[in-house]
Amino acid sequence: MSQLTGLAPALWAPSTQMGSAQGHQELIVRGEGAYLYTADGRRLFDGTATLWFANIGHGRADIADAAARQMRELETFQIWGGYLHPRVIELSERLTGPMAPIPDAKVMFGSGGSDSGEIAFRLARLHWQLRGRESKVRILSRHNAYHGLHAFGTSLHGSRAVREAYGGGPLVPDTGYIDRDDIDLVRVTILDEGPDTIAAIVAEPIIGSGGVYPPTPGYLRGLRELCDEFDILLIFDEVITGFGRTGEWFGSQRYGVVPDLTMFAKGITCGYVPLGGVFVARSVWEPFWSEDPAYLYTFGVTYAGHATACAVALAVLDVIEREGLLGRVKELEARMSAGLGRLAALSQVVEVRGEGLMAAVRLDEAVSAPDVARRLRESGGMLVRPVADNSIVLSPPFITTDDQLDDLLAAIGDAAMRADAAHNAVRVGIRPAVRREVASHGGDRDGAAGSG
Numbered sequence: 001m002s003q004l005t006g007l008a009p010a011l012w013a014p015s016t017q018m019g020s021a022q023g024h025q026e027l028i029v030r031g032e033g034a035y036l037y038t039a040d041g042r043r044l045f046d047g048t049a050t051l052w053f054a055n056i057g058h059g060r061a062d063i064a065d066a067a068a069r070q071m072r073e074l075e076t077f078q079i080w081g082g083y084l085h086p087r088v089i090e091l092s093e094r095l096t097g098p099m100a101p102i103p104d105a106k107v108m109f110g111s112g113g114s115d116s117g118e119i120a121f122r123l124a125r126l127h128w129q130l131r132g133r134e135s136k137v138r139i140l141s142r143h144n145a146y147h148g149l150h151a152f153g154t155s156l157h158g159s160r161a162v163r164e165a166y167g168g169g170p171l172v173p174d175t176g177y178i179d180r181d182d183i184d185l186v187r188v189t190i191l192d193e194g195p196d197t198i199a200a201i202v203a204e205p206i207i208g209s210g211g212v213y214p215p216t217p218g219y220l221r222g223l224r225e226l227c228d229e230f231d232i233l234l235i236f237d238e239v240i241t242g243f244g245r246t247g248e249w250f251g252s253q254r255y256g257v258v259p260d261l262t263m264f265a266k267g268i269t270c271g272y273v274p275l276g277g278v279f280v281a282r283s284v285w286e287p288f289w290s291e292d293p294a295y296l297y298t299f300g301v302t303y304a305g306h307a308t309a310c311a312v313a314l315a316v317l318d319v320i321e322r323e324g325l326l327g328r329v330k331e332l333e334a335r336m337s338a339g340l341g342r343l344a345a346l347s348q349v350v351e352v353r354g355e356g357l358m359a360a361v362r363l364d365e366a367v368s369a370p371d372v373a374r375r376l377r378e379s380g381g382m383l384v385r386p387v388a389d390n391s392i393v394l395s396p397p398f399i400t401t402d403d404q405l406d407d408l409l410a411a412i413g414d415a416a417m418r419a420d421a422a423h424n425a426v427r428v429g430i431r432p433a434v435r436r437e438v439a440s441h442g443g444d445r446d447g448a449a450g451s452g
């Protein structure tokens, strides 16, 4: 029965206001291409590639076959302490080849984006400890950042409320903020805090879950220069931007900046199974290729380099190459940018932001973004995501057709106009009540600002 009604009384869903979610959760039972299907037979266009990961679309037989083949042969074996399997060899070779965001890199695997953060942030600290620079322990992130919700990620979260929710300041104390856009202010922060206290700066090339903020011109290059000047490691979090979302394999390539560590997850397996990891530059990995016991990085998760996940990743990379999806993202970006321009002309739209195949449409405060998202889902058949500054975020799959993208953009404009009309009707007392229940629990299904 629960399955039909969409009730899950035994489930505690992540970052979800459970009290108001009951009875409002959407039951998704099937996916095919850019569409998802609900238990009651509705078709929804996946305007956000789910949580920024369904880049090659849902329900693909080629990926399912790759996973099944691998599971029959060897579901996985550990790669801890001297074991290997063929898929992890193939994947690490492929990733560190021409597509790599860092030349001559090594790659370490985890199970998802938050794991990637743990790998990168600890390694940055260890790097300086082993060089005798013991005071270099702080990791700085940008306002509006999202780096997952493990202890480090929570402590680097772009919202102070999330960062400090657990008492006694951030869970990892040696963390702090830099300005999101102004590189001169970043320099001021580094000097104020003391370069000798800072191990690393972490940045998403384009901020994703925090609201889609492309970098201001020169910002990422400026970070690279400051990190070089002050002996600070530069970590790019490419959990969203990696594997094609900017039209290049990695966002860093689009902006022509080489970091010291690159975090990835999501798009490497496009949601078919969990996998994440970190590219590490030679300057960081080289000392660890030693027999000195001091140079042992004691970190890892059971499923690091999981064979089925690696097989899926290889199959996903094949799809991206075979179907020319990096080029397709560039085409879609141009089309989306034209559509965003049209939306920007609406009186209900305050601002549009975006680069690559990710964008935010900020709505006038009279129009609630969670309300627009609800309208789009319930009557427009589109899934989009409202975020904290009253914006609608979209990041469709790379396999989206021109028509699907045009429909998505038109539907957003339409829903914003309708929500505005409903708001005005209420304001002048034409209709005493409108349904706003989703807006009221916008922090879970329709509004998880700065999460995921």
Ligand SMILES: Cc1ncc(COP(=O)(O)O)c(C=O)c1O
Pocket (backbone or CB within 6 Å): 051, 112, 113, 114, 115, 117, 146, 147, 148, 149, 204, 208, 209, 237, 238, 239, 240, 265, 266, 451, 452
């Ligand atoms: C930029 C970024 N980093 C890290 C993460 C965390 O990834 P995961 O949820 O797989 O742990 C996310 C998730 O949305 C993300 O967007």
